[in-house]
Amino acid sequence: MFGEKLKRLFSPESIAVIGASDSFDKLGYHVMKSLVKGNYNHPIYPVNPNSQTIWGIKAYPSLSDIPYPVDLAVIVVPATRVPQILNECGKKDIKGVVLITAGYKEIDGEEGKALEDEIKRIAYEFKIPIIGPNTFGFVNLTDSVNASFTYEFSLIKNGGVTLISQSGGFCHLCGFLAMEERMGMAKLMSLGNRVNVDFPEAVKFFMEEDEATRVIALYIEGIDEPRRLFRAICNSKKKKPVIAYKAGRSEKGDAASRFHTGSLAGNYKIWKGALRQAKIFEVNSSEELIDTAKVLDICAPMKGNRVAVLSSQAGPGMIAADAIESSGMVLSRFSEHTQNAINKLLPPVAIRTNPVDMGPAWYSPETILNILKVVSEDENTDGIIFIAIFASANLNITRDMGRILEGMEPFKKPVIACFNAPHGVWDKEIDNIDGRKGVAVIHTPERAAKAMANLYEISMKKD
């Protein structure tokens, strides 16, 4: 429908900010901050009739006054002024719009609805794709385009997960969780009122056109034509794993959804079945969404449900063992060959069967990594959970582990590492391991086991 325009919208080579501002209490200030401090490296054109410069950049009284071509317009002016600006956008052959402004069909009354219809008409006339209205915007971490009012999203690690959300609040919740959990993202966006870019358009684009996206995560409240979404996924020329978090499951939540984005959430049971049919994996919490997406992006697929637990502390290892069994997986039984190899690496005092007590190996990063390698090659093991909770004495060892890991082949089976530490203590050390060679770090042993179980289910469904 929009041809090459969506590509230009998400990776624009110039951006105009309509309603840019130098005062902190305006959204136009925060959009400018996001672009400038988010290191956008193409021209920015602030538009504001009352200023010569904004954020130190030359400003223009109107869009038409900009003497250069503009790919993307980010609009933050009041709703009633938007139709005229959209007409200007069309005349200037702008490729795409982010319409942050709210006050359309999500509010009560006829006026908002009428304004939204007019916007839809103009967008149709000029064939301009619009993200929004009533959105915080989008962030493209691959190309450093933070077209949103939240600068902090630029601090998210670059990676392969793209979040398409029906709610800006959820995007914020997930973006901040992604930061904490070091999840690498390609793009995140809130669809808002979906005037002409809805789930099907966005999913199709990130599935087929965006190389950087390797995993798609959806947050869905309610949509009018779910079949269009499912068709877009099933008919896609490229296959990428899709996971979804469906809100509005309860009756009250459903009612809230109608108010929020103008669509009913719909009967949850029907949704559940439809998601399953479309091979969209459903998650049940924001943390599960982050963990599952992260593991899908980083780890090798999981070809069976037999898990090895290697833990430097027995307690957390036991917890992982419990969580593995309760989530439908089993602890693997090492082959004789593997067991002999482990026995050579660990002193006899250690528990060397699964879960393996890595405590006595904690003097030597080589030994730790050799055990990991041996177990990853075990014919009876499909995935590894590797646990190390911070203790002062193992600070240096973890550092060395990152260095040695760098020279190793990537693991051909999923390795989920549960490294827990106070903030600021092990950060660099974990950064050197997380996301490298197929190793994903997950917050707690229980979440690690759950993420692995999800990875297993998704890997199985793929074929």
Added chain:
Amino acid sequence: MFGEKLKRLFSPESIAVIGASDSFDKLGYHVMKSLVKGNYNHPIYPVNPNSQTIWGIKAYPSLSDIPYPVDLAVIVVPATRVPQILNECGKKDIKGVVLITAGYKEIDGEEGKALEDEIKRIAYEFKIPIIGPNTFGFVNLTDSVNASFTYEFSLIKNGGVTLISQSGGFCHLCGFLAMEERMGMAKLMSLGNRVNVDFPEAVKFFMEEDEATRVIALYIEGIDEPRRLFRAICNSKKKKPVIAYKAGRSEKGDAASRFHTGSLAGNYKIWKGALRQAKIFEVNSSEELIDTAKVLDICAPMKGNRVAVLSSQAGPGMIAADAIESSGMVLSRFSEHTQNAINKLLPPVAIRTNPVDMGPAWYSPETILNILKVVSEDENTDGIIFIAIFASANLNITRDMGRILEGMEPFKKPVIACFNAPHGVWDKEIDNIDGRKGVAVIHTPERAAKAMANLYEISMKKD
């Protein structure tokens, strides 16, 4: 059994560190660091025959050479030297021992078992309570006593939760989660091999003798006489809420438990029933343990299951509504009086029924807090979940909210706030709200709902 000695052990007025060291790779270094940097404000006596000073403090060749009385001895020398040192402790009338040294019954072979029996005999002879062996120690946050090898525990916020753990690794996991979640703790300890201080002794002490402890959290792998624990709780002269996380639920986990601390975890179903009978609330993950303990410590009891959701973002509010219903609670229906009061505070454009859309109130901290107050007084509401995900524009408002909250009466119903933000951005602002006036901050809407459901169940069982 130990009279006043346990009090002196946990709040010692002098500490000797047997095996203190100046070299980073010795545990004796880290114990000294914990005491010194953890601001222990009574005398510390390092004991090491090869040094004049350790950590800049005068050292003694042996315990007997210290010319002052000593309350607590922390021992980190090899296992075979421990019996002789314990004899010295007895002769010096030391009140308690933390025996960090490992290598006793938890290892295979007769020698460890024999050494542990000897320790037990000496401890019995002199009536010395011993934490351990095979423990990381304990931390008393109330009195700044970090008698452990992990200095970072001193950074945990001071509060009312005491964790008694059978695993040092679990203590580390939980301690770090507590830091992230700003959970205030009174004490945390790992029992290790429990030579003479086991769950019953520790629980009885923190229940009856320690004023600072308001909530007790247990991490249990396997114990030989569970009835003694249950009796200690049921017969306690003071009542405090007790929650427990039971590991070793699966067969494999059970086997690992025997290796780890020398006790079988035992049949989980029997445990489950016994915990229920003893009114110990069972949690199912490390995060749930932290959230539940925190809410129990901070919030008022919950007298019914009717919850109000006030959210500055609709999406996370919907998620909370779903989580409330799926955890057995219901969204409350405001009384006419309450509804009228909210209608006056919020503009008509906002959703003013439950879940309440607080977005339009976000310009005014007074309005936000007034709505909170009105809803907390609603006769049909038993608890409030209040959600605000960070956005740059509401930084200052949250700051003001903390200031205004300071002048308010504490909430008589539980208020759980879900404030999510990137690290370093909202930290101070959240600190000014979290734990004040009955408001507890919990990480995500789903976890907030779960913590509230647990608070409700525990409040109901109390009577």
